Amino acid sequence: MSILIKGVLLNDAVKDVYIEKNEIRHIGTDLQVQADQVIDGKRKALIPGFVNAHTHAAMTLFRGFGDDMALMPWLEQKIWPNEDKLTYEDMYWGTKLACLEMIKSGTTTFSDMYHQYEATADAVEEMGMRALVAGACFDGFNLKLAERCKRENEKLMAEVVGNYSDRIRYAAGPHAIYTVSGELLKWIHSFTAEHDAPVHLHLAETEGEVQDSVKKFGLTPVRYLNKLGVLSPRLIIAHGIYVDDDEIRMLADHDVKVVHNPASNMKLASGIRFKFCEMRKAGVTVALGTDGCSSSNNLDMVEAMKLASLLGKAWRKDPEAIPAGEIFKAATEAGASAIGLKAGRIAEGYLADLCLVDLNIPAFIPNHNFVSNLVYAANGSCIDTVICDGKILMQDKKVPGEEEIMERTAELAYKLVKES
Ligand SMILES: N[C@@H](CCSC[C@H]1O[C@@H](n2cnc3c(=O)[nH]cnc32)[C@H](O)[C@@H]1O)C(=O)O
Numbered sequence: 523m524s525i526l527i528k529g530v531l532l533n534d535a536v537k538d539v540y541i542e543k544n545e546i547r548h549i550g551t552d553l554q555v556q557a558d559q560v561i562d563g564k565r566k567a568l569i570p571g572f573v574n575a576h577t578h579a580a581m582t583l584f585r586g587f588g589d590d591m592a593l594m595p596w597l598e599q600k601i602w603p604n605e606d607k608l609t610y611e612d613m614y615w616g617t618k619l620a621c622l623e624m625i626k627s628g629t630t631t632f633s634d635m636y637h638q639y640e641a642t643a644d645a646v647e648e649m650g651m652r653a654l655v656a657g658a659c660f661d662g663f664n665l666k667l668a669e670r671c672k673r674e675n676e677k678l679m680a681e682v683v684g685n686y687s688d689r690i691r692y693a694a695g696p697h698a699i700y701t702v703s704g705e706l707l708k709w710i711h712s713f714t715a716e717h718d719a720p721v722h723l724h725l726a727e728t729e730g731e732v733q734d735s736v737k738k739f740g741l742t743p744v745r746y747l748n749k750l751g752v753l754s755p756r757l758i759i760a761h762g763i764y765v766d767d768d769e770i771r772m773l774a775d776h777d778v779k780v781v782h783n784p785a786s787n788m789k790l791a792s793g794i795r796f797k798f799c800e801m802r803k804a805g806v807t808v809a810l811g812t813d814g815c816s817s818s819n820n821l822d823m824v825e826a827m828k829l830a831s832l833l834g835k836a837w838r839k840d841p842e843a844i845p846a847g848e849i850f851k852a853a854t855e856a857g858a859s860a861i862g863l864k865a866g867r868i869a870e871g872y873l874a875d876l877c878l879v880d881l882n883i884p885a886f887i888p889n890h891n892f893v894s895n896l897v898y899a900a901n902g903s904c905i906d907t908v909i910c911d912g913k914i915l916m917q918d919k920k921v922p923g924e925e926e927i928m929e930r931t932a933e934l935a936y937k938l939v940k941e942s
């Protein structure tokens with residue numbers, strides 16, 4: 523299987539890009555190669571596929587449900603009681619809708635933390651995307667439940683993870699420090715060290731979480747994790763809003779990855795002063811995510827880039843903070859490196875996870891500065907073609923089977939919420 527993209531705009535020059543199997547093989551001008559498929563890149567730009575580094579895919583089912591609430595009442599009153607009722611079918615179709623939405627807005631990889639590992643993985647497998655799927659758990663500081671979480675993760679590793687293609691990888695998914703005991707966090711740290719797997723955790727998301735952490739553990743969230751000995755390069759923390767300078771240094775020293783979720787942080791009013799610049803300066807890998815569709819309420823990484831950049835400028839009163847090129851890197855290269863993928867860049871030898879952007883729309887006219895237009899002027903609907911793992915997932919803005927996915931998910935979500 524090979525693809526030749528002819529005459530496409532790439533970093534301000536017109537290039538040909540040749541893809542063989544799942545890799546970018548050659549980048550040049552006027553490449554004379556035979557390919558199974560040829561894509562005309564005229565009036566299109568080539569970018570790496572986005573990496574949505576924190577989401578709960580099947581939360582598409584709860585889009586528009588439980589709006590305008592703060593994190594804890596939203597989770598406790600609206601989300602958790604309904605998540606308990608999710609069936610395999612709900613999860614599978616909810617994830618398919620998330621994949622559809624992500625493909626349509628240029629995301630090729632996402633890092634997920636939700637229920638029912640297999641339902642998520644089955645949907646991702648069929649949609650052709652890449653995902654880091656977390657074996658999510660919380661023990662509520664209950665020893666019996668902690669044991670259950672351990673057995674579930676062991677079982678996933680022994681019997682489930684290997685059934686999927688290498689587009690799907692396993693992470694452990696302890697939910698947060700207010701729902702998961704220190705003992706379980708430590709167990710997860712050593713279990714994942716043995717298997718060299720990432721750990722995906724919500725951390726330092728609200729002021730309330732920090733206050734509770736100080737009350738309960740005598741330490742702020744990052745210091746608490748440091749004391750438990752679970753900070754590592756495999757740890758991916760979502761949110762990380764409430765961290766001081768010493769904690770940023772701890773994150774940098776242990777090469778912990780941080781995911782900024784601007785839409786969710788603003789909608790739940792969790793906090794706006796995400797320290798993007800300080801973290802980058804300290805050498806922390808900062809990726810970008812949307813979070814789930816009940817707090818986001820979409821999975822559009824183009825929109826997330828704009829929100830992150832503008833929010834960062836606004837609270838600092840500094841228009842020079844987080845320029846377009848920097849947030850574009852967070853949404854691509856940093857996301858890929860956070861989850862350990864050789865992707866997020868267009869270079870020979872990198873994974874063929876790519877998007878063609880339609881330049882024939884008002885947001886790209888004039889095109890003095892492509893990255894500026896992409897971040898500040900466009901939204902996810904500018905994406906025309908998506909390639910993941912060397913296969914075309916969308917062409918001319920059409921994804922095969924999209925009508926069925928929308929119909930099925932709408933029905934299931936309606937039933938779920940109506941019965942709540
Ligand atoms: N309770 C599950 C695992 C949790 S999945 C991840 C959870 O994170 C929830 N969630 C979504 N967004 C956020 C957020 O911003 N902060 C904290 N939790 C969130 C989501 O609704 C879901 O319940 C089990 O042990 O089987």
Ligand SMILES: [Zn+2]
Nearest residue numbers: 724760813814
């Ligand atoms: Zn989340």
